[in-house]
Amino acid sequence: MKNSLRQKFTLSFVALLLFLTIFSGILTTGEVQRFYRQRIEQQLTTDLAAIEYLLQHTPKLQNLFSKDQYSYLTGFAESAGLRLTLIDSSGVVLFDSQVPFDSIRTVENHLYREEIQKALQLGHGSGERTSSTVDEPFFYSAKAISHPTVHVVRLAMPLVEMQQVLCGLRWKILLASSLLLLLFALISTFLAGRIATPILHLSRTAELVKKGDLQAHFAKETRDEIGELADILNEMLAKLRQDVIQLRRLEKMRSQFLGNVSHELRTPIFAVQGYLETLLNEHDLDGETQKKFIDKAHNQAVRLNNLFTDLIDISRIESGEMKMNYTAFNAVKWLKKQIDDLQVIADQHHIQLRFANSQGLKKVMVHGDQERLNQVLVNLVENAIKYNRPQGHVEVSSVLLPGEIEITVKDNGRGIPEEHLSRIFERFYRVDKERSRSLGGTGLGLAIVKHIIEAHGGKVEVQSRVGEGSLFRFRLKTAEISENRS
Ligand SMILES: Nc1ncnc2c1ncn2[C@@H]1O[C@H](COP(=O)(O)OP(=O)(O)O)[C@@H](O)[C@H]1O
Numbered sequence: 267m268k269n270s271l272r273q274k275f276t277l278s279f280v281a282l283l284l285f286l287t288i289f290s291g292i293l294t295t296g297e298v299q300r301f302y303r304q305r306i307e308q309q310l311t312t313d314l315a316a317i318e319y320l321l322q323h324t325p326k327l328q329n330l331f332s333k334d335q336y337s338y339l340t341g342f343a344e345s346a347g348l349r350l351t352l353i354d355s356s357g358v359v360l361f362d363s364q365v366p367f368d369s370i371r372t373v374e375n376h377l378y379r380e381e382i383q384k385a386l387q388l389g390h391g392s393g394e395r396t397s398s399t400v401d402e403p404f405f406y407s408a409k410a411i412s413h414p415t416v417h418v419v420r421l422a423m424p425l426v427e428m429q430q431v432l433c434g435l436r437w438k439i440l441l442a443s444s445l446l447l448l449l450f451a452l453i454s455t456f457l458a459g460r461i462a463t464p465i466l467h468l469s470r471t472a473e474l475v476k477k478g479d480l481q482a483h484f485a486k487e488t489r490d491e492i493g494e495l496a497d498i499l500n501e502m503l504a505k506l507r508q509d510v511i512q513l514r515r516l517e518k519m520r521s522q523f524l525g526n527v528s529h530e531l532r533t534p535i536f537a538v539q540g541y542l543e544t545l546l547n548e549h550d551l552d553g554e555t556q557k558k559f560i561d562k563a564h565n566q567a568v569r570l571n572n573l574f575t576d577l578i579d580i581s582r583i584e585s586g587e588m589k590m591n592y593t594a595f596n597a598v599k600w601l602k603k604q605i606d607d608l609q610v611i612a613d614q615h616h617i618q619l620r621f622a623n624s625q626g627l628k629k630v631m632v633h634g635d636q637e638r639l640n641q642v643l644v645n646l647v648e649n650a651i652k653y654n655r656p657q658g659h660v661e662v663s664s665v666l667l668p669g670e671i672e673i674t675v676k677d678n679g680r681g682i683p684e685e686h687l688s689r690i691f692e693r694f695y696r697v698d699k700e701r702s703r704s705l706g707g708t709g710l711g712l713a714i715v716k717h718i719i720e721a722h723g724g725k726v727e728v729q730s731r732v733g734e735g736s737l738f739r740f741r742l743k744t745a746e747i748s749e750n751r752s
């Protein structure tokens with residue numbers, strides 16, 4: 267099976283050659299035969315004319331042949347290498363150079379021989395057949411003449427020689443073409459090998475790839491289409507390699523995420539279980555302690571709830587299941603309302619929260635999913651409040667740029683150490699785990715923020731300095747150019 271391509275090539279080459287040889291053999295021998303016949307015919311025509319002349323102009327050949335005349339004619343025919351027959355008007359054979367004088371009367375009537383009939387009707391005729399007199403193939407040519415006794419002169423030429431020549435020719439053609447066939451078979455096997463071998467090598471490499479060897483390389487052995495195929499296969503393989511690397515990375519991320527999720531869930535669940543068990547088993551707890559334990563269990567339940575909400579959000583965003591619901595709305599009005607709503611939380615933490623509208627913007631229409639953007643702002647402002655210092659400040663500001671509005675959330679809190687800055691948008695990444703947990707954080711807030719802003723075609727930037735504060739910034743595209751400045 268491995269050699270089938272090669273065999274196919276060779277076989278079709280050989281078949282083609284065989285066809286050509288047979289075809290040209292038939293053509294050549296046919297042509298030679300035609301040539302021979304033509305020459306014989308020409309020869310006989312001239313000879314007939316000569317004999318006609320001889321018969322008409324030799325006085326002693328004017329009458330019926332005596333034995334003497336008969337042998338004269340026989341001698342003449344033999345010396346000329348001809349078989350001569352003379353026939354009278356009724357088809358009776360008067361003379362035949364191959365029949366002795368005594369037997370001539372026994373020769374059968376020749377009136378209905380093909381060439382005789384033609385000669386009688388048209389003056390000249392020819393034919394080819396095996397002679398019944400001598401049992402050999404002959405070519406006959408006959409001519410009607412004007413002579414007192416002889417009516418038709420006929421010459422016959424044996425075809426044995428021509429057949430021998432043709433036979434020899436056929437053998438020579440056969441021999442030559444057999445040699446050629448052998449040569450061609452060798453050449454085509456070689457050529458087929460040159461085509462089939464690189465293909466065979468490609469398929470062997472493909473076999474390796476199939477078995478999982480992505481480091482395999484398709485050898486480019488020729489600079490033709492097969493070489494091009496090798497290039498394409500190598501490109502495909504390179505892509506496959508990259509895809510596999512990406513898949514493995516995704517797989518790793520997924521399992522890390524799962525590990526993180528179960529870890530995050532375990533802590534609050536165990537805590538709730540612990541508090542409830544204590545409440546159930548310890549009967550001599552005073553009312554105050556009981557209240558404290560219930561409070562703690564409740565806090566953990568809230569944390570669990572937050573965690574679930576964030577987890578559901580992030581998995582819906584990442585799976586592409588969450589569709590953004592875009593509308594046009596006034597970003598300035600929206601910011602004011604959000605900040606009003608967040609004042610309660612700021613107050614709880616004794617933080618001053620304010621909206622800085624330095625350009626005095628009133629109406630800036632933006633396109634976006636308002637509810638998701640609420641989530642962004644709440645997350646950023648809550649972080650600014652939670653990771654702040656006592657009596658700290660949080661300032662939300664908006665600046666109109668060409669075609670965009672830039673929204674900044676700035677605090678003068680603890681700041682984020684440089685080495686954490688690049689990672690805080692990762693899921694579950696927290697600078698201070700305990701502080702985040704104790705404040706009900708899940709470590710998913712900034713990851714959700716990043717996803718939502720990116721879905722709006724923007725990106726979130728962060729700047730921070732330890733001890734001085736942090737700044738988060740993102741931009742939204744404006745829906746129309748509006749009269750904003752008052
Ligand atoms: N304004 C900020 N100031 C200081 N640290 C911050 C601020 N915002 C975020 N961080 C840090 O980034 C981490 C990730 O934030 P986030 O994804 O919102 O999670 P969470 O708030 O639930 O911990 C926080 O745990 C915190 O360490």
Ligand SMILES: [Mg+2]
Nearest residue numbers: 649707711712
């Ligand atoms: Mg947060």
